[in-house]
Amino acid sequence: ERIEQNLSTMKFHYEFDIKSLAEPINHVHNILLVGSCFTENIGEKLKKHKFKVLENPNGIVFNPVSVAETIINIVENKQYDATDLFQHNEAWHSWQHHSRFSGLSIEDALQKINTSTKEAHEYIKNADYLMVTLGSAWIYTLTENASNGKVGTVAANNHKAPADWFNRRLMEFGQVITVLGTMLDRLGALNPNIKVIFTISPVRHLREGVIDNNRSKAVLISAVHHLIEQLPKLYYFPAYELVIDDLRDYRFFAEDLVHPNYHATQYVWEKFVNACMSQDTKQLMEEIAAINLAFNHKAFNPTSQQHKKFLESYFIKTKQLQETFPYMDFAKELQYFGSEQ
Numbered sequence: 001e002r003i004e005q006n007l008s009t010m011k012f013h014y015e016f017d018i019k020s021l022a023e024p025i026n027h028v029h030n031i032l033l034v035g036s037c038f039t040e041n042i043g044e045k046l047k048k049h050k051f052k053v054l055e056n057p058n059g060i061v062f063n064p065v066s067v068a069e070t071i072i073n074i075v076e077n078k079q080y081d082a083t084d085l086f087q088h089n090e091a092w093h094s095w096q097h098h099s100r101f102s103g104l105s106i107e108d109a110l111q112k113i114n115t116s117t118k119e120a121h122e123y124i125k126n127a128d129y130l131m132v133t134l135g136s137a138w139i140y141t142l143t144e145n146a147s148n149g150k151v152g153t154v155a156a157n158n159h160k161a162p163a164d165w166f167n168r169r170l171m172e173f174g175q176v177i178t179v180l181g182t183m184l185d186r187l188g189a190l191n192p193n194i195k196v197i198f199t200i201s202p203v204r205h206l207r208e209g210v211i212d213n214n215r216s217k218a219v220l221i222s223a224v225h226h227l228i229e230q231l232p233k234l235y236y237f238p239a240y241e242l243v244i245d246d247l248r249d250y251r252f253f254a255e256d257l258v259h260p261n262y263h264a265t266q267y268v269w270e271k272f273v274n275a276c277m278s279q280d281t282k283q284l285m286e287e288i289a290a291i292n293l294a295f296n297h298k299a300f301n302p303t304s305q306q307h308k309k310f311l312e313s314y315f316i317k318t319k320q321l322q323e324t325f326p327y328m329d330f331a332k333e334l335q336y337f338g339s340e341q
Helices: 002-009 037-048 064-074 106-125 173-190 208-231 238-248 262-276 277-294 305-324 331-340
Strands: 031-034 052-055 083-089 091-094 129-134 138-141 164-168 197-199 235-238
Touching: 031 037, 031 064, 031 106, 037 052, 037 129, 052 106, 052 173, 064 106, 064 129, 064 173, 083 106, 083 235, 091 106, 091 164, 106 173, 138 173, 164 208, 173 208, 197 208, 208 235, 262 277, 277 305, 305 331
Parallel strands: 031 052, 031 129, 129 197, 197 235
Antiparallel strands: 083 091, 138 164
């Protein structure tokens, strides 16, 4: 009985207080997300709840140099040309972009890259928040063996190129501050009202080795907190600490022991909502979640009167929300719920 009593009072994870965002996010705001694959997890959840989001205009990027180059090139509305590309494995690629921007022809790749950059440039001018998720302070720079690239250029993505095309180096604390500080200066000159949320990705870069992964995360954490202490418009959300120090268990990782699993990302998402959203926004998100659930519901008998009443009920609810919040897009939901109207 004593053992059972002790177990009931034991804490199996370490919860800690998270500082609230000074100006909470709501559905009117435009949010730009840039960074590692964890950025895309949060971005998908924001989009699912009808927030206005643009994520990773260059594709997934991990290191501070590639994040800074992404933002600065968007601010400048850089238009890429053939000299910015290289050919490898019968496709054309950019060292500053993820492989989803690669193309079988130069024209194809440039069209995807420049369209995305232009869209992001227009978006960032009026964005209210930029969320940056840094993954690693390890950078891979091009050697003289690399195809069509200046020696020393930082590769955002290796595009499965040979290992001898790259040198590997850990960024120093001061270098991270310099590149991110330059990025923030350029961003602020274009959009002085934008607020920046920094996170460190809880994805463990074990290809670097356990020790080198921890060295990398330490550099990123130190540099980001140095910047936050200097600049009042910056905010730190502790995604990394929530997974590594709060949950702190391999049960919360996928089978590769690298990526947080659904339960971990859902836990981090709930903490993000509590820290960064107002009560009114959270209530609205619950209404949207109910509509999402109804939209994804698979009816046992789609022709039954019960199902028709179900659709009619959610058509009315969704239409009311659409009229109250005209800047949200419920077109596909209204089409589905109104199919029997």
